[in-house]
Amino acid sequence: MSKQSTPLAPVDPAVDAPCCPPLTERRVPAETAAVLAPAFKALGDPVRLQLMSMIASAEGGEICVCDLTPAFDLTGPTISHHLKTLREAGLVDAERRGTWVYYRARPALLRQLAALLAIEPTQS
Amino acid sequence: MSKQSTPLAPVDPAVDAPCCPPLTERRVPAETAAVLAPAFKALGDPVRLQLMSMIASAEGGEICVCDLTPAFDLTGPTISHHLKTLREAGLVDAERRGTWVYYRARPALLRQLAALLAIEPTQS
DNA sequence: CACCTGTCTTGACGTCCGTCGAATCAAACA
DNA sequence: TGTTTGATTCGACGGACGTCAAGACAGGTG
Secondary structure, three states: OOOOOOOOOOOOOOOOOOOOOOOOOOOOOOOHHHHHHHHHHOOOOOOHHHHHHHHOOHHHEEEHHHHHHOOOEEEEHHHHHHHHHHHHHOOOOEEOOOOEEEEEEEEHHHHHHHHHHEEEOOOE | OOOOOOOOOOOOOOOOOOOOOOOOOOOOHHHHHHHHHHHHOOOOOOHHHHHHHHHOOOOHHHHHHHHHHHHHOOOHHHHHHHHHHHHHOOEEEEEEEEEEEEEEOOOHHHHHHHHOOOOOOOOO
């Protein structure tokens, strides 16, 4: 049901867990930590955080690598490497159309991270 | 200057920025990414994510290291090292009272991370 | 005071990460 | 077909990370 034709990396981490009460409510179990920590790790680099943001905020929901690369002072291979990291973390998805490759965000995992970090409004 | 009476590290990153529209709304600037990426990085390890959760969800708002260490299959120094990482990221704070050291969460930075990851409620 | 318990620091080890240049692959075009 | 352009993969390098054992420090107890 979550299996599509894989355009690039066939990554598919267990990103469909029902997900998690906030970090601040009860201790996150080891299995949940094992699943979500890699996503935080992927966001733990300034370049990838900006890439993630550019992809997630792109008009039309997608953006071309050719628009991502010139935004940084890094070589193409390095940007490609960071994009692969985001892909393998389950945060983005890539599709090649003709000459160009387009990236789009995967909201599911982002939502899980946001839910985990959510802070209850001071009172319950 | 390594010899001090300061109970623990006096770390103090720039954690008081007014903070950020969601990742998905507009591109996060490089300066913001540089400030927040290290916090995500600190949460990007399963042990630290659990530690953070245990601290943030502790009753009374604080928890003793002596209650954290036995929860993992790791040596004391390793746990101490992870706690230092969380401290230097500005996510937690430590205080020594008598024999024991107590850790408590710093909600400010957590709130910034949550705000950055927030997803607008599906409507455009 | 000496001793013990709890915690942090130091030094070391192997592994992973960020970056680059060079090579490779994919699609469009002459 | 061969060439050009866009993107990824490969191989390598220096630096950072996760872990541990051993040592140092702080504070309570005899």
